[in-house]
Amino acid sequence: MSTRPLAADQTSSDEPARARGDADPLGLDPGTMRDLGHWLVDRVVDHFERGGEGPAIRTGTPQDLMAALGGPVPRAPGDPLAELRTLADVALSHMQHGDHPRYFARVPGPSSFAGVLGDWLGTGFNAIATSWAGGSGPAAVELVVLGWLGSLLGLSPAADGVITSGGSIANLTALVAARDATGPGVFYLSDQAHESIDRALRAIGVPEHDVRVLASDRDLRLPPDAVAAAVSEDRARGRRPGFVVATAGTVNAGAVDPLPALAELCRREDLWLHVDGAYGAPAALCDAGRAALRGLELADSLTLDPHKWLFQPYDAGCLFVQRPGALEAAFAFNPEYLVDTVAGAGEVNFRDRSLELTRRSRALKLWLTFRTYGADRIATAIARGLALAEHAEQRLHADDRWRVVTPAQLGIVTFELPGATPTEHRRRAAALAADGHAVVTSTEVHGRPVLRLCTINPRTTEADIDSTIERLATVRA
Ligand SMILES: Cc1ncc(COP(=O)(O)O)c(C=O)c1O
Numbered sequence: 418m419s420t421r422p423l424a425a426d427q428t429s430s431d432e433p434a435r436a437r438g439d440a441d442p443l444g445l446d447p448g449t450m451r452d453l454g455h456w457l458v459d460r461v462v463d464h465f466e467r468g469g470e471g472p473a474i475r476t477g478t479p480q481d482l483m484a485a486l487g488g489p490v491p492r493a494p495g496d497p498l499a500e501l502r503t504l505a506d507v508a509l510s511h512m513q514h515g516d517h518p519r520y521f522a523r524v525p526g527p528s529s530f531a532g533v534l535g536d537w538l539g540t541g542f543n544a545i546a547t548s549w550a551g552g553s554g555p556a557a558v559e560l561v562v563l564g565w566l567g568s569l570l571g572l573s574p575a576a577d578g579v580i581t582s583g584g585s586i587a588n589l590t591a592l593v594a595a596r597d598a599t600g601p602g603v604f605y606l607s608d609q610a611h612e613s614i615d616r617a618l619r620a621i622g623v624p625e626h627d628v629r630v631l632a633s634d635r636d637l638r639l640p641p642d643a644v645a646a647a648v649s650e651d652r653a654r655g656r657r658p659g660f661v662v663a664t665a666g667t668v669n670a671g672a673v674d675p676l677p678a679l680a681e682l683c684r685r686e687d688l689w690l691h692v693d694g695a696y697g698a699p700a701a702l703c704d705a706g707r708a709a710l711r712g713l714e715l716a717d718s719l720t721l722d723p724h725k726w727l728f729q730p731y732d733a734g735c736l737f738v739q740r741p742g743a744l745e746a747a748f749a750f751n752p753e754y755l756v757d758t759v760a761g762a763g764e765v766n767f768r769d770r771s772l773e774l775t776r777r778s779r780a781l782k783l784w785l786t787f788r789t790y791g792a793d794r795i796a797t798a799i800a801r802g803l804a805l806a807e808h809a810e811q812r813l814h815a816d817d818r819w820r821v822v823t824p825a826q827l828g829i830v831t832f833e834l835p836g837a838t839p840t841e842h843r844r845r846a847a848a849l850a851a852d853g854h855a856v857v858t859s860t861e862v863h864g865r866p867v868l869r870l871c872t873i874n875p876r877t878t879e880a881d882i883d884s885t886i887e888r889l890a891t892v893r894a
Contacts, residue, residue, distance in 0.1 A: 445497070453497055460505055465530055469876070472853020473517040475510060482511060518877040519855035519885055522846075524668065524696045527874035529728035531789035535782030536730050544778040546580075549764035550757060555778035556765055562780040565787055567737060569702050570721075571714035576739045579770035580779045584695030584722040585613035587736035590748075590771045591718040592617050594738055595660055595689040597747040602659020602688075603627045603651050607639035607674065609667040611693055627656075637672035637823070637862065639663055641682050648686050660689045665710055665719075666697015669860050669869065671806075671829035673697065676712025683717075692716035695734070696873075697827045699726035702792065703800040709827060723783055726799060726828070726873050733779045736771075744770040798875035802828040805872035809882045818890045822867045831860070831867040834890075839866045844894035855885040 445453075485507045515526030538544075539555070546555040563578035581587045588611070596602075604623060606614055608630055618628055629651075631643045639661075648658040661683055663674035676692065683690040692698070692713060698721035700706025701713055713719065717740055723733040738744050749769040751759055760766040768774050787795070806825035813819045813832045823831045834841065846859040846868060858869040868889065872882065 449497075453501065456498060457501065460501075461533065462530075468514060468516065469518045471510075471517075472514070473520045474513045474522075474850050474853055474856045477507075477511040482507065513856060516874065516876075517856075518874055519881045520874065521870040521872060521877075521885065522850075522856040522858045524722075524725045524871055525874050526724055526731060527728055527876065528724070528730040529786055529790070531786045532729040532782040535785035536779075538785075539778045539781040544781060546776050546778040546780065547768045547774060548755070548758035548766045549760050552778070553764070555780065556767060558778065558784045559767060559780035560765060562783045562787070563735070563737070565792070566721075566735065566783075569792060570698065570719070570737070571701070571707075572719070572737055573714075573739050575741045576737045577741055577744050577770065578735060578737045579744060579767055580723075580783070581734040581736055581771055581773075582732045582779075583724065583734035584611070584693070584720050585616070585734075586771070587695070587720040587722075587734040588613050588691075588693055589617035589620060590736050590744070591691050591720060591738065592623075592660070592662075593621055594743045594747040595691060595718060596621065596623075598740060598743040599659055599689055600657070601627065602657040603629055603648075604660045604662060605629050605631060605639075605644045605647055605658070605688075606662040607631055607633040607637075607664070609633045609637050609639075609669065609672060610662055610664055611668055611695065613695075614662050614693060627659075633672075633863075635863075637667055637670050639674040639679065641675055641678040644679065645682055645686075648682075648688070658686060658688055660691060662691045662693065663716075664697075665692050665694035665713055666700070666827045666829075668696065669829075670823040670831055670862055671697065671826035671871075672823070673709055673827065676710070676715060678712075680712055680715035689717045689740075690715065691718045691720075693720045695720050695722040696725040696871075699723070700799055700803065700827050703796040703803070705800060705803050706827065723779075726802065727783070728786060728795065728798065728875075729779075729782055733783065748772065750774070799873075801875040802873035805877055805879070805882060806830050806870065808879050809870050809872060809886065812883055812886055816886070816890070819886070822865060823862060828873045829869060829871050831862055831869045833865070833867050837866070841894065842866050842868050845889050845892055848892040848894040849885070849888055854888055855881070857885065857889065 514520055516528050544555045545552045546559055549556050559580055567576050604618060629647050634640045644661060651658050661679055663676060663679050665673050680690055701710045719737045721735050723729040723735055724731045748771055767776060806828045810821055810825040810830045813821050819832050820835050821832050843859040846857050850856045860867060860869050
């Protein structure tokens with residue numbers, strides 16, 4: 418493909434001036450736009466087809482990357498194709514590829530092509546999902562998607578939802594809504610709760626004495642008895658117990674807190690139950706995951722991250738609140754200059770459900786994903802992630818060099834080299850990542866150093882897992 422200089426007018430004279438861009442200093446002629454767009458589509462499809470042949474991670478030095486990407490402010494027009502190539506070849510080739518079949522670290526992001534298409538379309542149209550008056554189509558798509566997700570998760574049809582940028586913001590939004598709805602009180606969570614909870618509590622000014630971090634049990638779960646005891650203790654001291662924050666899929670080990678028992682305790686004690694299922698909750702779409710996540714539907718508020726296990730490109734988080742109106746009560750926002758956009762009956766202004774005013778439509782990609790693949794195929798893709806972790810666990814059990822520390826739970830397994838020094842796991846993980854073959858996490862469970870695989874990418878094969886475990890055992894670290 419030939420590239421065209423930005424300023425040239427190469428369109429035929431019967432094309433409208435607006436498309437030719439002669440009045441628009443930022444205009445590109447339609448032929449150039451199409452050529453660039455086609456190049457970009459080809460490049461992304463190549464990534465989907467052959468990305469797995471390249472490294473799962475590559476990290477550049479600040480000097481090299483700044484030299485390749487930086488320089489003085491570009492004053493004159495450049496060649497957009499050459500610059501696109503620079504972005505793809507330099508910037509995008511130096512990162513963790515969360516969609517690579519051997520990217521097992523932290524929480525992978527195995528995005529689907531339908532999700533990418535939906536995101537592109539929304540970006541191309543500069544879709545906005547702020548108010549019904551200003552974006553009724555995208556708002557309707559968001560309501561539809563939230564309805565589908567809520568019903569697949571077994572939530573009440575009356576649950577309100579909002580799509581966020583990710584799990585951290587969904588958790589923050591939930592905690593604000595919960596505190597607004599019920600007033601200040603003590604939060605109870607386990608030592609396995611995600612850091613984003615602690616950060617959100619600090620950000621919204623919850624005093625330290627209102628945060629009770631309780632020891633998890635040997636299965637890394639929040640023990641309901643310990644919560645009950647802490648609640649009684651706090652009541653006796655004149656404190657007001659307010660909220661339990663449970664986790665459905667801890668990031669370290671995939672543990673699920675005992676949701677039915679915690680929900681019963683919350684009902685009895687009149688506490689708000691927030692469930693952080695950022696990575697784990699989507700597993701409820703398949704039979705095996707639903708069994709592990711029993712009680713999820715009892716949450717007052719529930720976080721999940723479509724950009725993790727619902728195959729969406731970054732970014733997409735989601736929050737449901739099953740106390741109707743609580744989100745709007747906390748966030749509704751109607752200054753005088755937005756009076757023309759107040760929502761009418763049956764309309765939703767999503768700006769009233771979180772801190773975001775201008776919001777992109779993250780629901781478009783989810784809608785297209787569900788319409789393209791159907792919920793059953795998505796559930797099959799999720800179930801594959803569960804099965805892959807079980808395969809990894811069996812493979813580790815069959816190999817004397819390794820000891821399984823936590824079993825396969827919601828697509829995560831942790832393991833150790835018996836007798837390894839505390840830094841050895843870390844060195845092995847780093848050595849494995851150095852040549853890009855695979856990326857795993859080194860972490861700790863209850864203070865014990867472990868290696869960890871998170872296997873939620875449906876494009877991963879059993880051979881990918883076997884070769885990763887073998888290399889981890891033999892790599893020079
Ligand atoms: C349990 C849990 N909660 C919250 C988060 C934060 O989500 P995000 O990175 O989308 O902000 C994560 C991320 O891994 C998580 O696993």
